[in-house]
Amino acid sequence: MKVTILNREVRVECNGLDFLKLKSKIYKIIGAKLRTEKSFLIFPEICLLALRDELPDELFLVDEIARIMRRYDDHAKSRMSAINVVENGLIQGVPNDWLHQLDPAQAVAVTAMTLPGLFGLCLFDEQGIGKTVMTICAFDILKLQKSIDAMIVACPKTMSGEWKNDIERFLPGKYKVLVAEGDQHQRYDTALSAFDVLVTNYEGVEHMRIALSAKASRTPFLLVVDESYYLKNPESIRSETVLQLRYNCKKCYVLCGTPAPNSAYDLINQFDLADNGYTFGCFTKSKDTERDTARIEELVETRGTFIRRLKSEVFQDIPEKNFHIIRIPMVGRQALMYEKARSDLQLELRRLDNSTFKKSLATYFQKRSALLQICATPSSLDPTMTEPSVKMEYLDKLLSTLTQKERKVILWSYYKSSIDELVARYSKYHPLRIDGSIDTKTRRESVRLFQEDPSKLVFIGNPAAAGAGITLHASYDAVYVSYSNQAAHYLQSLDRIHRRGQKAKEVNYYLLVCNGTIEETEVLRLRQKELRQHSLLGDHIVWPASLDDALKELSHVTV
Secondary structure, three states: OEEEEEOOEEEEEOOHHHHHHHHHHHHHHHHHHOEEEOOEEEEEHHHHHHHOOOOOHHHHHOHHHHHHHHHHHHHHHHHHHHHHHHHHOOOOOOOHHHHOOOOHHHHHHHHHHOOOOOOEEEEOOOOOOOHHHHHHHHHHHHHHOOOOOEEEEEEOHHHHHHHHHHHHHHOOOOOOEEEOOOOHHHHHHHHHOOOOEEEEEHHHHHHHHHHHHHHHHHOOEEEEEEOHHHHOOOOOHHHHHHHHHHOOOOEEEEEOOOOOOOOOOHHHHHHHHHHOOOOOOOOOOOOOHHHHHHHHHHHHHHHOOEEOOOHHHHOOOOOEEEEEEEEEOOOHHHHHHHHHHHHHHHHHHHOOOHHHHHHOHHHHHHHHHHHHHHHHOHHHOOOOOOOOOOHHHHHHHHHHHHHHOOOOEEEEOOOHHHHHHHHHHOHHHOOEEEOOOOOHHHHHHHHHHHHHOOOOOEEEEOHHHHOOOOOOOOOOEEEEOOOOOOHHHHHHHHOOOOOOOOOOOEEEEEEEEEOOOHHHHHHHHHHHHHHHHHHOOOOOOOOOOOHHHHHHHHHHOOO
């Protein structure tokens, strides 16, 4: 029997009866994770843990495999230590100058994050607890201990500048921080440069991966993956690229306040990044979602290394969330436009069966999105429409009432046409705006003005662009004008005002909903996801599960 390790896979070479016996043993334990090529049995190295009692002892005497097993065993021990640290609120090894800047809950997390032997962990604290500062502190400690040489931060494009600013704020002038920008050649040159911290958006990793991986293979790097729900799909190019980089980094922190906005499956790739497959390396997805969900929950509990605290658990004075669902009757031409689009879609669905419906899901969601747009901004679909959305009359009064009291207000909308309409309609307030068209510098200045300038009372934003990585707690009133099915963006946007430093005793969310439309279903589903998020496994509802579900939505909510 000959054993080799190649690209994080174990290749066992044997022949004849030994091959068949060993194949049968391994397959019973790891199933489809096992591949065969002629006389080779091939499986991910992480599966060695599950196979330890079944494979021949001499296999584990191979030097390289023995080293791998020691690393995984060290991680397992450190995982138990991290659980003990968090459960008992232990603080150890955090320098005094940092203790003056961190609250106790943050210092506890840093203690767990810097335990030796730990591959990494998922920091899933609710938004607003301070995941960024905890990560910066952990990096500083690891750097001082010479456990790592440098840190790479991969994050959404809108957050690159925020990381550089925060590092300079907490560690002024201490480290060389580079932000990868420009074309692919400029990014590659940045990767080759000397740095203590390199910040890049997810798309930029592809252009730098080879250079960064080469560096990381020679010297220990810490990889930080921020807002990791962007990488929940392991089959995306973005996820594959970051995972390849992760293989060469010594440690990885995965940061996200909304790790499973849609289903338990969302967690798998995020844990794989953090712990090199320790939690889910032997998991295989089946056709039974319910059984998979139970298995995922079990693996997270028994093998996962993560920290999850809600703001209510950490902050004694965090304000309450108050949700006001405002149902507004749809009238006039907008109502006729909605009813026609709804009726047309309903008739189209009735011509399908479940099989053809599943093949037409993309078209269905496109037309369903059009119904949501009619509720928010009908003129975006019909340029001849001159009358505004019925929501505007209510919003006029609400804005007037709140601004007269000098209360700052955030208006959230998912559609550019709706944001354009809001900016034009409320121009007298000189609103600040953040959506996909706003550059990083303007975005940062808009946030600063809203937070610091008493005359800037209205902020208009798209949750996809402004729902993460910024603080807007100068306001405690947020209004939702339109909705999409992207639960992660919605959940992130809620916490722009509900976070550390909020001075108000309560925060208010006004959800404007056109009565008798599918917006009611949308808001209910988003609200359910928000309530379930604390479980980390998110919303297990696969919707629409069938043609009947789609028809039911269109039939029971009529104008």
